[in-house]
Amino acid sequence: MLMTYAILTLGILGLFFGLLLAVTARVFTVQSDPQVDAVREVLPGANCGACGYAGCVNFAGAVVQGKAKTNGCIPGGEETARAVAEVLGQKFEEAVQPVATVFCIGDVTRAADRYIYDGVKECAAANSIYGGFKACRYGCLGLGDCVRACIFDAIKMGKHGLPVVDSEKCTGCGLCAEACPRDIIKMLPKGEQGHLVLCSSHDRGKAVSSVCSVGCIACKACIKACPRDAIVMEDNLAVIDQEKCDDCGECVLKCKPGTIHKRSAIPTADEAFAAAGAAEEKKETA
Amino acid sequence: MEKILSIIFIYILVENFVLQRFFGICPFLGVSRKTETAMGMSMAVIFVMTLATLVTWLLYTYILVPFRLEYMQIVTFILVIAGLVQFVEIVMRKISPVLYQGLGIFLPLITTNCAVLAVALLAVRQEFTFIESIFFAIAASIGFSLALVIMAGIRERLEMAKVPQALEGTAITLITAGILSLAFLGFKGMLTL
Known part of the structure; x- marks a missing residue:
């Protein structure tokens, strides 16, 4: 008798909850827009937030409602933008894909330190202690917050303690730029065209040259050299207008500290990766 | 009234579910990385524990006891709580x-949590009345939340602290949990039911 009761009780309870769940699932279904699901399907699903929304689902919702553009997904690039546009039956708009660029070349051999830092190996932490251990308060600390922030494995720490971007892998999501406490990483449109002033220091010339051999000293030699008036001085830092720059290279010749580089001549990721790999191997064998 | 007050005091501090009874260690270590998520989890636990105890108490008293099926309490409680x-x-x-966004992710996590089942089982084992059971569940879950939020606060600070390499990560977390548990031992014996 006892066993019958046990079986009945458990059976009825199970049946009750089964029915209850089945009914509630039917009654309380949340209608999700099939279009949103379709858009969500073609997105990369990395939930990186580069589009400005919390995740891919939120972005999909915004696109369907017309609040976001079809090419808003930066990591997905052209392919995804095309697919999203196709799902929604809209015209495809060319997406300009940005790429992360590090605006500092003052590595450990070129820029001085102010004190020996022995704390947590994070740029954000180091930066908060007396303005960082680097003598230049604008320069890269090289502790790799950007490397850890990158979910696409596109940034690696180079040989002399400066991050190097693999432009092939970089999706332009901007997570590294956000992670950098000194705002050294900027997002630029992808491409090899143009010249860049690879320095972020807004200090005066003398202050820069005393701490870093390759920082912009605001001497204005490049401004005079530029035949197309593409360079302006903004708060002690030369800035090149990429629209006007025609890659003549006059400024590179005139730049005394050697801060200006042709974009295509920025040390490529491969070299730095090879160097890093060799160093690691060395460590392992040791 | 006096009993309810002492139940609340005992199960928040003296017999803290996580730090003295060692229930629910999994979420205690798993979701205590950020204070924000710890708060979300805490709210979900308070909600689920109270609701589960309420229902299981009724089930136990009005179905299991009359049919003399007390030995089936674990099976039925698991079924009922999950459902x-x-x-x-x-x-x-x-x-x-809005509430779903806040609690939603945590709800499935605690469905099968031992702390929830423990509250339901202890409530009937201690022979609490219906009202007492509810306050017992609320107190136990607040105790859980307290431990979780304290732990999250400590861990946020630990992130910035210099930890010996051998102890980084889980090791230092477990040591911290142990010390926290020792601290709560100070309440031991202050009050008994």
């Missing part, structure tokens, strides 16, 4: 999307 949480999740998703 109930699932039900609440579906309903909540429809009726209050």
Whole structure:
């Protein structure tokens, strides 16, 4: 008798909850827009937030409602933008894909330190202690917050303690730029065209040259050299207008500290990766 | 009234579910990385524990005891708690999307949590009345939340602290949990039921 009761009780309870769940699932279904699901399907699903929304689902919702553009997904690039546009039956708009660029070349051999830092190996932490251990308060600390922030494995720490971007892998999501406490990483449109002033220091010339051999000293030699008036001085830092720059290279010749580089001549990721790999191997064998 | 007050005091501090009874260690270590998520989890636990105890107490008293099926309490309680949480999740998703966004992720996590089952089982074993059981569940879950939020606060600070390499990560977390548990031992014996 006892066993019958046990079986009945458990059976009825199970049946009750089964029915209850089945009914509630039917009654309380949340209608999700099939279009949103379709858009969500073609997105990369990395939930990186580069589009400005919390995740891919939120972005999909915004696109369907017309609040976001079809090419808003930066990591997905052209392919995804095309697919999203196709799902929604809209015209495809060319997406300009940005790429992360590090605006500092003052590595450990070129820029001085102010004190020996022995704390947590994070740029954000180091930066908060007396303005960082680097003598230049604008320069890269090289502790790799950007490397850890990158979910696409596109940034690696180079040989002399400066991050190097693999432009092939970089999706332009901007997570590294956000992670950098000194705002050294900027997002630029992808491409090899143009010249860049690879320095972020807004200090005066003398202050820069005393701490870093390759920082912009605001001497204005490049401004005079530029035949197309593409360079302006903004708060002690030369800035090149990429629209006007025609890659003549006059400024590179005139730049005394050697801060200006042709974009295509920025040390490529491969070299730095090879160097890093060799160093690691060395460590392992040791 | 006096008994209810002492139940509340005892199960928040003296017999803290996580730090003295060692229930629910998994979420205690798993979701205590950020204070924000710890708060979310705490709210979900308070909600689920109270609801589960309420229902299981009724089930025990009015179905299991009359049929002399007390030995089936664990099986039935698991079934009821799992079904109930699932039900609440579906309903909540429809009726209050805001609440669902806040608690939703944590609800399935605690469905099968031992702390929830422990509250339901202890409530009947201690022979609490209906009202006492509810306050017992609330106190136990607040105790759980207290431990979780304290732990999250400590861990946020630990992130910035210099930890010997051998102890980094889980090791230092477990040591911290142990010390926290020792600290709560100070309440031992202050009050008994």
